[in-house]
Amino acid sequence: MNYCEECGGRLTMKECGTDGMIPYCDACQTFRFPMFNSAISAIIFNPDKTKILLIQQYGKKDNILVAGYISKGENAKQALLREIEEEVNLKISSYIYNDNEYFEKTNTLIHNYAVTAESEDFSLTDEVDRAQWFAVEEVLEAVKPDSLAKSFVERYLKKIGKGKTDERKTGQEEVCKILEETVHKLYEKDRYLILDRPETEEEGRHVAERSIVFRFGHYLQEILERSQILTDLSVDCEYNRRGYEPKMLSRIGSSVSPDLIVHHRGDHSNNFLVMEFKTWWNRDQKYDEAKIDGFMDPDGGYAYQYGIALCIEKEEKDTLRQIRGNLLYRGKSFV
Numbered sequence: 001m002n003y004c005e006e007c008g009g010r011l012t013m014k015e016c017g018t019d020g021m022i023p024y025c026d027a028c029q030t031f032r033f034p035m036f037n038s039a040i041s042a043i044i045f046n047p048d049k050t051k052i053l054l055i056q057q058y059g060k061k062d063n064i065l066v067a068g069y070i071s072k073g074e075n076a077k078q079a080l081l082r083e084i085e086e087e088v089n090l091k092i093s094s095y096i097y098n099d100n101e102y103f104e105k106t107n108t109l110i111h112n113y114a115v116t117a118e119s120e121d122f123s124l125t126d127e128v129d130r131a132q133w134f135a136v137e138e139v140l141e142a143v144k145p146d147s148l149a150k151s152f153v154e155r156y157l158k159k160i161g162k163g164k165t166d167e168r169k170t171g172q173e174e175v176c177k178i179l180e181e182t183v184h185k186l187y188e189k190d191r192y193l194i195l196d197r198p199e200t201e202e203e204g205r206h207v208a209e210r211s212i213v214f215r216f217g218h219y220l221q222e223i224l225e226r227s228q229i230l231t232d233l234s235v236d237c238e239y240n241r242r243g244y245e246p247k248m249l250s251r252i253g254s255s256v257s258p259d260l261i262v263h264h265r266g267d268h269s270n271n272f273l274v275m276e277f278k279t280w281w282n283r284d285q286k287y288d289e290a291k292i293d294g295f296m297d298p299d300g301g302y303a304y305q306y307g308i309a310l311c312i313e314k315e316e317k318d319t320l321r322q323i324r325g326n327l328l329y330r331g332k333s334f335v
Contacts, residue, residue: 004032011032037108042066043156046120053117053131053132053134088125094115095113095116120133161329172327175306181223182219182220186219193211208279212277220260236261236265238259272305274295274307276310285311289309296328
């Protein structure tokens with residue numbers, strides 16, 4: 001920025017506190033902070049999240065994401081919904097913030113979202129030449145190479161564990177290490193909760209186990225935040241925001257509350273991890289395993305990526321030994 005936006009006078013550089021050297025207009029006696037455009041782009045999933053919609057515009061054959069500038073007076077969400085409707089005439093059932101990037105060529109900060117469409121039935125407007133649904137597994141080959149669109153898609157697929165095969169395995173390995181570190185922290189800080197067996201079965205189920213789960217969740221949150229996995233996600237114990245409408249699992253046939261979940265509150269756009277716990281004095285995990293299967297069922301409404309039924313044993317090594325054998329990814333064992 002070389003000239004004042006108000007009077008047109010030439011700007012000079014002047015120190016502005018902790019902001020450093022900032023363009024300054026002597027005539028207006030005002031600092032003129034750099035200005036830039038704001039825009040959104042959208043990774044549009046079909047309703048069952050198996051496909052992503054890419055478009056072509058302006059006579060070019062590159063497959064890109066739906067995108068557009070945020071208009072004056074709009075917030076990012078309004079621009080997101082408007083641009084999607086204007087370009088491909090789709091309604092959105094849910095959305096989640098993915099990432100942002102500054103694009104120097106157009107002096108624009110682009111905010112990227114992952115959204116879920118209510119249907120696959122798009123219709124093109126004059127702004128779009130062509131649109132096509134691509135399978136999630138194929139989209140990185142189809143999207144414009146070395147583009148921000150591809151970068152945004154790569155980042156989001158990696159977040160939800162749907163990247164390339166080797167990236168997915170790395171994701172499972174990382175989850176294992178995080179759970180192992182959390183178990184170690186639990187035994188280091190709260191061994192008394194584990195070894196002090198409750199006097200009655202009722203006390204054990206409703207007091208001691210819950211205390212252990214709560215402490216485990218506390219340590220897990222710290223580790224996930226350090227690993228930068230908790231972007232837009234939350235750790236909750238026995239969480240159900242609709243207490244009057246419990247979570248239902250068809251294969252169990254009753255209402256349930258998972259012991260611990262890592263998820264995006266308010267919708268099912270990124271259900272990351274579901275855990276069930278038992279202890280050495282109460283090892284019956286049959287019901288827990290059925291709950292994990294139900295919460296990970298892609299057709300069951302929740303579709304968690306990772307799940308594990310964990311028994312907290314007297315010895316740390318015996319608990320750690322379970323993680324790699326019990327951890328499930330999309331319903332399949334890690335080992």
